[in-house]
Amino acid sequence: MVDEAALASYRDNGYLLVKGLIGKDEAATYRQESHDLIGRLNRDWDPTWGSAKELTMGAATELKHCHDVQFYSAAFARLITDPRFTDVAAAIMGTPNVQLHHTKMFVKPPEKGSPFPMHQDHPFFPHTKDSVGAAIFHFDDAPVEKGCVRVVPGSHKNGALQHETEGSYHLPFSEWPLENSVPCEAEAGDVLFFSYHTVHGSGTNTTDEARTTLLVQYRDPEDEPIGDSHSQSLGQGMMLRGIDPSSRALGDR
Template sequence: MTERISAHALKSYRENGFLLVKNLLGKEEAARMREECHALAARLGAGPDPTWASARELAAGSVERTTLRHCHDTQFHSAAFARLLTDPRFTDVAAALLGGPNVQLHHTKMFIKPPETGSPFPMHQDHPYFPHARHSVAAAVFHFDDAPREKGCVRVVPGSHRAGPLAHIEDGSWHLAPDRWRLEDAEPCPAEAGDVLFFTYLTVHGSGPNASDEARTTWLVQFRDPEDRPLDDRHGESLGQGMMLRGVDPTARGEVGRG
C-alpha cells in the first residue's frame, strides 16, 4: 500500500500535515485534464462567483477585483474525472496516508483562478465545513497547470493539524482570524502540472490571488476512511458522497426487506 510513497514521505505527512507528491500525473495527462476543466467551465457558463467576502478583503491592494470559477461534483459532468477518482496512482497514496486499505469519497470540486483576477482563500481548516468523529478526512489538490507563487499557490502551516479543530470566524465562509493567521506567514507549496498536494482537513491552509497572466487550474478531492462518520449533514448534498474509491466499506449493512 505504501509503495507509491516512501516511509520518509509518510513520516513527513504525519508530522507536518501535508505532502506534495511530484509527477503523480504525466504532463500530457495533466494538460488534457486542464482542457476538461476549462471545457466544463465553458459549458456551465458564467455562474455565481464563489469568492469569499473575506477573500476580497484579503486581496485588497493586490488586485483591483477578484473572481473565481468552480464546479462541485465534477465526476457527474465528465467521465475523465470519474476515471481519475479511482486511479490507483491516487488511491494508493490516499490509502497510505489514511493508514488503511479503504478510501471513501467525500466530494470533488474544480477551481479555476482566472489570470490577474483569481481570488485568494484566507487561512482556514476544512474541518468546520464537514467535521468528522475521527478526523480522517483529507484533501488532494491535483494541479493541471503550474502553480508558482505568483499564481496563488496553496500555502500551509506545517504541524498545525496537531492542534486539532480551531475556532473559526463564520461570515458566509469559515476562516481563521486574519491578524493571527496571516497568509504571508504560511509556507508556500508551489507545484507543477501533474503534482498533487495532500493535506489533512485539520491542516491550516490558504492561497493567494492569481496575479499572473495564466489561469491556475486545480481539482480538489476530499476523501476519508469509511469508518469515520460525519458529525452533521451540513455537507450532505455532495453528489457521490460515500462512493468507494479503494477497498470496501466495512460499515455497509443491507436493508431489511430489500433484495
Template structure:
C-alpha cells in the first residue's frame, strides 16, 4: 500500500523522495552492477556543452542507455512492485509503461553537472502523465552533485529551452544554486514529473555518484514527435496498455 501522502506531496511539488525503497545491500549490489556494465562498454562522455560552461572547466560523466539489455538485474528492478506501485500512484493510473532507462555515474572530483531543464523538452507527450525515478545506489549528498529541483515548477507547463548545448533553460534565469538540493542515501528513489525543472551539481567528493534513471509514463500519454526512441520503449512495467499501439 502506497502512502497517500506521497501522491499529495508529488502533486504539490512535482517531486517526492521515497526513502529506503531498496535495502542498503541491494543498493550496493546494483552499484556494482552499474560499474560492471560501464566497464564492459566503450567509454563515451555525454556531458552537455552547457554543463561544461556551467562547470567552468573539464568534467566527466559516464552513462549507459537501456541497461536492462546488458544486465538482467535491471530488467528485474524495473518491474519490482516496490517501484511500479509508487509510479502508478503518482501517475494516477494502474498502468505504467517504460519510456527509457539510463545509468548515470558522476566520477569522483570532476563529475559533470546538469543545467536546469525539463525532461519534457526532450520528448513532449500529449499529457503530463510522464515521470522519472532516480535510483540512488550510493549516498548522494550535495558535494556529490545531488539532484536539485524547483518545487512547484511543474505547474507552469513546458518552458522555452535553449537547444544549443543540450536543451537547457537559460543559465542566468535558472541558476543551479537557486534550486533545492535533494540529498539522498543509498536505496532512496527520487520521483519527479517530466515537467519539473531540475538539474544537478558537480561531484567534488572523493567517491563516484552512481544512479539509475527509469523514465515512465501512462500508456495513454502519446509522444508528440517521433523522438527519443529507445530499445524496449513501450514495455509494460505494470498493468496493461489499453491503446494497444506498437510503440
C-alpha cells in the first residue's frame, strides 16, 4: 500500500512510480512469459503509430504487442488481480472497487523499438467520472535509452486536450515535444501509475535489449464510459478488487 505522501504526489503530478511492487525474479518470469506469448502468436501486424515517424526522422521502427493477455496465459490473470497492484489502484482512485478496462503487453525490440508521441489516453475511451488510470508493469529495466515512458507532471489538471488524428491520436508536436517531458526510468519490478488525463509518451529503444511492459487500464466500476470506443476488449468489466455496485450487465460496458 502507498502512503499519504505518495498519494498526494499522484494527485499533484498525475503519476506515481512504485518501486519494486513485484520482485525482480517475478519480473523476469513475466518477461519470459511475455516473449513466449509473442513467439506463439507469430503475428505480422505492427501497432506502431504512423505519427511515430515524426520522432524518428522517418526511420522505420517496430513494436510487438498483445491485447487481453490474461486470456492467453493464466500468469497474467494472477498478476492483474494481485493485491499488491489492486490495493494501490484502489488507493489512487479512492474506491475499494477496481474494475478492468483492458490489458496490453508491449515489447519494444532491440535497436529499433517504436516510440509513442505525446498523448492522453482519454480520447480512446472517455468516461463520465474520469476515474480511469493506467499501470505499467516493467518486466525488465527501462532507462531512457530503452525508450522509457515519459510524462508531463501536472498535465492531468488540464482535463481533456484536443488531439490530432492524422497518423493516430497525438498532441501537436510543436506544443508537446517529447524532449520536454520527464523520463520515468524504471527497473524490473517497478510499476508506473498515471491518470488517463496525464500527458505521456515514450522514446525509441536504441539498446541491444528488448523493453518489455504490461499496461493495465483500470477504472471505478461506477464510472460509465462515454460511447462505445474501445469496447471490444474481451476482459472489460472483470472485477480485479471488490465488487461492482452498479450491477450493469456486461453488454452495457
